[in-house]
């Protein structure tokens with residue numbers, strides 16, 4: 490039976506607090522020129538005290554459901570590596586807060602590849618007939634993992650969430666997830682890690698070193714792997730469905746570093762204009778970066794119905810993956826609230842990214858309180 494997973498709704502949300510390069514340069518040995526030239530980042534959004542990944546996920550999920558024109562799904566998959574608590578997963582609580590009832594809900598941990606893995610998981614639930622509609626969210630509050638004194642990580646990451654609704658459909662229709670390629674290499678897990686907080690460290694019974702509770706990354710090695718793996722994965726996915734890489738209209742890479750995006754495009758012989766990018770305004774938002782780039786691309790008109798799109802991620806694990814689809818016509822993610830609460834209205838090309846309203850614990854359909 491033809492049970493393809495089709496993208497039916499899209500939404501995103503970033504917290505209102507903007508952190509500029511100059512603000513970081515005031516407290517770290519860095520400067521705006523270094524950050525812009527080495528990463529392409531001008532500013533990022535960070536959660537405020539007490540705000541969590543789950544709060545971001547609820548807002549993005551609400552918008553994706555609105556965009557899909559539905560208030561029910563059969564499952565929720567949340568990609569995150571900054572859950573609200575180490576245990577339990579964050580997805581069940583997000584699902585309850587969205588009023589979606591007792592449906593299956595679980596987290597997927599694949600760091601910056603998380604959204605691609607979560608889409609693959611959602612598509613699998615649909616293919617098996619377990620679900621007709623799945624909410625897939627990528628959300629991270631990575632600022633909460635960063636060492637206050639580590640200039641090499643603190644300047645890169647931003648917080649946010651993006652989400653899509655997948656529905657059952659057929660492989661030939663716009664929005665259907667078609668080619669897919671996923672991979673991992675656990676022998677290089679030390680390139681991206683938070684050393685403490687897991688069973689390996691806790692079973693020692695030794696006092697935890699503060700520096701081990703923070704995110705660490707071997708930047709240059711990760712850079713090289715990210716370029717190689719994403720380029721290879723895009724090629725593999727394209728070839729599985731008979732596309733030449735040069736036929737891709739929109740390449741939506743994990744927003745790791747502007748230089749990584751450019752290097753992958755060069756390897757694939759794709760022009761710079763093929764890349765959707767919002768890293769300048771949002772930084773690297775980990776599992777949220779791909780759906781937020783999609784939301785921005787739609788809002789600016791850079792991503793249009795009929796485009797041949799490939800999404801590709803790379804991250805800790807190491808993990809990587811990519812997915813191809815023809816972009817569908819979607820209803821804008823514009824739920825209740827004033828125009829400036831929209832998310833996805835500013836790519837790097839077009840001016841400021843709008844602040845959203847504060848996250849809300851209120852039931853769906855009610856306007857979130859504007860307490861920022």
Ligand code: UT7
Nearest residue numbers: 519520523527601640641644708709711712715745746804
């Ligand atoms: O999202 C998951 C995947 N993540 C990625 O793909 C990130 C991949 N890596 C990168 O994006 C880059 O490697 C970084 C942006 C992290 C670093 O850029 P780089 O050009 O590779 O710099 P580097 O690590 O080679 O460091 C060059 C110099 C060093 O100083 P010395 O040793 O040459 O004196 C660093 O200490 O730049 C220094 N540096 C900084 N200087 C000013 C590192 N961070 C900063 C900073 N400001 N924020």
